Amino acid sequence: MQQPLAFIPSPSQGVWHLGPFPLRAYALMIIIGIVVAVWLSERRWTARGGTPGTVIDIAVWAVPFGLVGGRLYHVITDHQLYFGSGKNPVDAFKIWNGGLGIWGAVALGALGAYIGCRRRGVNIRAFADVVAPGIALAQGIGRWGNWFNQELYGRPTNLPWALTIDANHRLPQYQNVAHYHPTFLYESIWDIGVAILVIWAGKRFTLNWGRSFALYVAAYTVGRGWIEYLRIDTAHQFLGLRINDYTAAVVFLGAVAYLYAHRGKGGVEELLETAPAAGAEPAATDTERDTDVERDTDVERDTDVERDVDAETEAMAEEPGEPQKHAEQADDAVEETADEAPKKR
Numbered sequence: 001m002q003q004p005l006a007f008i009p010s011p012s013q014g015v016w017h018l019g020p021f022p023l024r025a026y027a028l029m030i031i032i033g034i035v036v037a038v039w040l041s042e043r044r045w046t047a048r049g050g051t052p053g054t055v056i057d058i059a060v061w062a063v064p065f066g067l068v069g070g071r072l073y074h075v076i077t078d079h080q081l082y083f084g085s086g087k088n089p090v091d092a093f094k095i096w097n098g099g100l101g102i103w104g105a106v107a108l109g110a111l112g113a114y115i116g117c118r119r120r121g122v123n124i125r126a127f128a129d130v131v132a133p134g135i136a137l138a139q140g141i142g143r144w145g146n147w148f149n150q151e152l153y154g155r156p157t158n159l160p161w162a163l164t165i166d167a168n169h170r171l172p173q174y175q176n177v178a179h180y181h182p183t184f185l186y187e188s189i190w191d192i193g194v195a196i197l198v199i200w201a202g203k204r205f206t207l208n209w210g211r212s213f214a215l216y217v218a219a220y221t222v223g224r225g226w227i228e229y230l231r232i233d234t235a236h237q238f239l240g241l242r243i244n245d246y247t248a249a250v251v252f253l254g255a256v257a258y259l260y261a262h263r264g265k266g267g268v269e270e271l272l273e274t275a276p277a278a279g280a281e282p283a284a285t286d287t288e289r290d291t292d293v294e295r296d297t298d299v300e301r302d303t304d305v306e307r308d309v310d311a312e313t314e315a316m317a318e319e320p321g322e323p324q325k326h327a328e329q330a331d332d333a334v335e336e337t338a339d340e341a342p343k344k345r
Contacts, residue, residue, distance in 0.1 A: 153183055
């Protein structure tokens with residue numbers, strides 16, 4: 001194949017050692033993606049009137065579930081890489097070597113988010129709409145881990161943006177081919193575009209009630225479909241198409257069906273459910289906190305008035321010779337306390 005006019009070089013290494021500790025680029029890209037997703041989602045949540053810190057609390061559940069789900073999907077669909085003659089099943093746990101299936105990550109991550117939302121008393125559909133662009137950005141950033149690992153590249157090409165792959169990372173049938181489609185870059189750009197689309201469409205068309213999340217799913221699967229078609233890494237196929245292509249098609253149809261079923265649904269849903277899960281305490285809003293403070297102040301003021309009156313009454317009872325004098329003192333005490341009450345408020 002003719003040499004491209006220009007090309008994208010691959011990194012010379014994907015791991016650095018800080019003393020005895022390895023710093024792996026693949027893991028670093030995933031962590032950066034998660035941080036960006038949580039940061040953006042937190043800003044969007046508070047902008048809608050949500051309590052600060054809610055996204056982080058739910059992410060504590062969603063992120064571990066998502067990582068486990070992504071790894072499980074990869075190991076199940078590519079089990080031949082870890083099980084069988086000459087394979088080491090322990091390698092299935094070496095997530096830093098690459099291998100996270102987005103379908104499993106989103107599915108199990110959604111379960112973790114549901115648990116977190118139930119514990120916080122948060123509306124799961126409102127939460128999904130808020131985090132959708134952040135998830136797309138996290139995927140776009142995470143894809144750069146494939147660049148460092150020199151994996152999941154596309155077919156050979158001589159385009160000016162072809163990706164150079166070192167010989168030790170090439171498939172056996174392509175040992176003499178050095179340049180390939182940079183599918184990691186295609187998907188990264190696509191994911192960033194999806195994030196921008198969801199943010200714009202959510203504001204332009206008021207896509208609430210889970211529709212922003214459905215739009216993210218539909219837009220992502222369209223891109224994943226054609227990018228998957230370019231890839232040449234080993235994968236199970238059916239009727240000439242990779243399993244991931246069928247998965248993308250099914251998920252796309254599900255997302256479009258949801259958008260159609262909820263078309264024209266206006267209004268903004270509540271961020272909080274009416275009743276949180278047992279044992280969970282949803283964060284109080286600013287209005288609720290102000291009301292509590294006022295109520296406590298009123299109770300404290302009334303208690304002070306009653307205590308002062310009781311003290312004067314007891315003093316009158318102890319000195320029966322001066323009933324008129326003590327009655328006047330009691331009246332004065334009540335008036336003074338009532339005058340001071342607005343000052344305490």
